[in-house]
Every structure is written in C-alpha cells, then in structure tokens.
Amino acid sequence: MKKNWNLDGQKALVTGGTKGIGRSIVKELCDFGAEVMFVSRHEDELRDFHDDLREQGHHVHYFRADISLPDQREALVRHLPGIFDHVDILVNNVGTNIRKKADEYNHEEYSTIFRTNLESAFSLSVAIHDLLVASGHASIVNISSVAGLGHMRTGIVYGMTKAAMFQMTKNLAVEWASSGIRVNAIAPWYIRTPLAEQVLKNQTYLDDVLGHTPMNKIGEPEDVASLAVFLCLPAAGYITGQCIAVDGGFTVNLF
DSSP states (O other): OOGGGOOTTOEEEEESTTSHHHHHHHHHHHHTTOEEEEEESOHHHHHHHHHHHHHTTOOEEEEEOOTTSHHHHHHHHHHGGGTOSSOSEEEEOOOOOOOOOGGGOOHHHHHHHHIIIIIHHHHHHHHTHHHHHHHSSOEEEEEOOGGGTSOOTTOHHHHHHHHHHHHHHHHHHHHTGGGTOEEEEEEEOSBSSHHHHHHHTSHHHHHHHHHTOTTOSOBOHHHHHHHHHHHHSGGGTTOOSOEEEESTTGGGOOO
C-alpha cells in the first residue's frame, strides 16, 4: 500500500468505540495499520471487542470511562501517556440524544446532551493538545450530524450541540493549524446504529426518511468509518476545517 494510503504505526484514540459508528471506525483504523485505544462506559463490551481485535492481530487498548463526566475524562487523560507518548488521531464520536419538543426538556436532559455531545469533545481535544502536537501531523475527526445543518425531528438540543461542533471544528482547525493539527467533522444522516434503530423500527418513520433520501437507503456504519479514516490519512493532509455530509444526498435534496 502506498505511504499516503496507510496509517502504519499511528496512534489513535476513539471515544464511544464499541458500538455503531465508533466500532466501525476502530476496525477501519486497525485495518489501515493504526494502533488504537477505544473508550466506552461498558467493561464487558470493551473487553470482548478488544479480545476479538487482538485475535485478528491488531494492536489495541481500551479504557472504561464515561467521558461526559469530567472526573472520568480526566482519568483517561492521566492514563493515556502511559500507553501513547503522542496521539496522531483523535475521533470524537461519543454522543447521545433525547427526542422531545423544545418546551419539554428539563435542565438535566439539556445538560446531559450538551455534556455528552459537545463538552466531552472540546474538553478532551484540549486536554490532549500536547500529545497531538507531539505527533507533528495529528488529525481530529468530530462525528457530528446533519441535524446541525438544519431542522430535524431529532430534537432541538441535539441539533444545537451538533451545530456547535461544526463551529468548534472550524475554530480549532485554524487555531491549531500551525501546530500541525488538522480538524474536520463528519455529518451523518440516518446510519444503521443502535441509536437510530430506536426510531427506524417505526415503518412510517422509516418510509419518510427514505423518501427524503435520494439514494433511498439507510447508511451503514462503514460508510462513515471510511470517510473518518480517509481524513486521517497522509493523502488527506491538506484538508482541514471541513464538514462533510454522509447522507445519501439528503442535504442537497431541496425539492
């Protein structure tokens, strides 16, 4: 494989790495030669996934943490230098949602979505900044959503966090460019994940989603993982500050 198209020896950290999009990103990074640490709240899922990847010959590590909580995020940051002396790739993937009308959210629900989707990504990126700088060519990929680009039925608070993630991506891309850190975001439409399946099991809702999707299908986690890994490759070394939709044409389907 050409040098520009592999990640041999690169060190990667992926949050929310045992399910859905995060799990696919971990597997794809491993297949391209990266050494990966993935984070999740669930010890059994972490251990099983770790053992499976090890059996396939991949170099992986895991850490149990709910990174929406500052103390657990700090524990991860303290643990990381014992495994990696630098970080080449950070994928901020962890996320959650509570679907309600704007006037139905209580403060705790609002705070939970913001802590999980936005604060965790910003705080972790800043906390490991020195390890990213030590790479000399680091790449951050933020997993956002098309819900940050316009109104969707997924709920206003979720959309707010995802829109803010786009702005975070642009600002960090400019501020950290001189340190050799690239920052990009991905905006998926409906992808076949445990979070999305909660609403896609409703046939009427599914039909409506497909009717707004020119490609007339739900995306797969691998569709997002492929782009995430591309953005980390040397071949993408002049791409930063961008938000790319993985949406089957949804965001350009105006009529």
